[in-house]
Amino acid sequence: MSPAVILWYRGHDLRVNDNEALSAAAQRGRVLPVYLHAPADEGPWAPGAAARWWLHRSLQALAEQLGAVGLRLILRRAEHAVDGLLTLLEESGATAVYTHRRSEPEAAAVEAAVAQALANKGVGFHLVQAHTLAPLGAMRTLEGNPYRVFTPFYRSLMRRDEPAEPLPVPDVQPMTTWPASDTIEQLGLDPQHEWTSGLAHAWTPGERGALQRLQTFGQYLGDYSQQRDRPDTDGTSCLSPHLRFGELSPRQAWHGARIAAGLQAEPWLRQLAWRDFGHHLLHAYPHTVDRPLREMFAAFPWSQDQRALRIWQKGATGFPFVDAGMRQLWHTGWMHNRVRMIAASFLVKDLMICWQHGARWFWDTLVDADLANNTLGWQWVAGCGADAAPYFRVFNPVTQGEKFDPNADYVRRWVPALRQLTGRDAHRPWRVSLPGRRYPEPMVDHAEARIAALAAYKEIRP
DNA sequence: TGAAATGTTGGGGCG
């Protein structure tokens, strides 16, 4: 009788296809899959509400996928993951633990603690690297430093061999008797707020939903470079939450895109590489989750206006493109990337509210909230990160709207009060009279706000 | 993965 081995799911790896830890575990013994909800391990960046909504459903989907091959997903609460693993080792007599490495600083500490505890027990610990295209730490400049500029990082990534082909679902030997499991409800992940009703309409969490989305997007890949900046179309893949939860591996995405579009997949693979860049940066500079990479920004004279922050969060700034984005976020847990840049720029430059507040809001409301990419994106916009937009590049929320949402279809979709306006007027509603005034006046004068932000930036420059 | 200010050019209206 072969020994039991634990397959430790950690929430960024919720799939059975192309699952290296599963495949390795299956070769070694009877597979015991477990997800441990360990709040004490999570620190200040525990998954936000939208991510918990997704996680709850993705775990249900994973349990089904595992069930189809004869495995059962064990769910457990534990103070620390290491406690949960030790308990399960006792109960099952398992001889090894397989899992996938994460890139977050807190997760690295957990991995170290688990490695230590398992070594003490003489239990094998197999930490597999599969959440990025290139292994964390493997991407180095000629001087041996981490890349801090995207383009050289990208070129270097593309010079590597193509990622290996995705693995099929392995043949598995199930356990003969299964340890007890909590129910998904007992984990208490689902936020059960009223607002989550919109999320279910927009998404299908789980591996099947992910593969379906990849399949569908493959048909549009040829138009990606034309359409990707247009929030009024479905030009982007919308794979980000699936990748975040590992319902799809980056190399599955890579090969899926190659099969669908061959060399034409390049512009989209470049975006997939941005995802890798974020994870490599977070791994190299873990403190950047709440501190600017470029240290002079610590002295920036940020505004503490809580009221303004609320107005931005609600999507009531009076700038239609910004408000449409913030409302799309609230209703669907997702925002088009072009609009993320504009909305983020508005918070940081027009309102001069520090990027950490924006990052926290996105963290709580995005279904694809990923610490590495959220940090990269906000520091990019704020101008304080790696390969950041220079601070003096201030987006104009009106002209950006006119450029990328020329008929204002996106704005009118998400801001009902503007629906009666023509495409031309919807981006500048203050020029026309709105019956009932259901849409707010602009909360700032953009031209003045821009000048104020540039002046503040001048203060901190060396 | 900007935008605004400033500079330059060239066509056309006009006296």
Next chain:
DNA sequence: ACGCCCCAACATTTC
């Protein structure tokens, strides 16, 4: 025919 002005279109500089 000529110079002058206006201004759109484009280029360059600056933040």
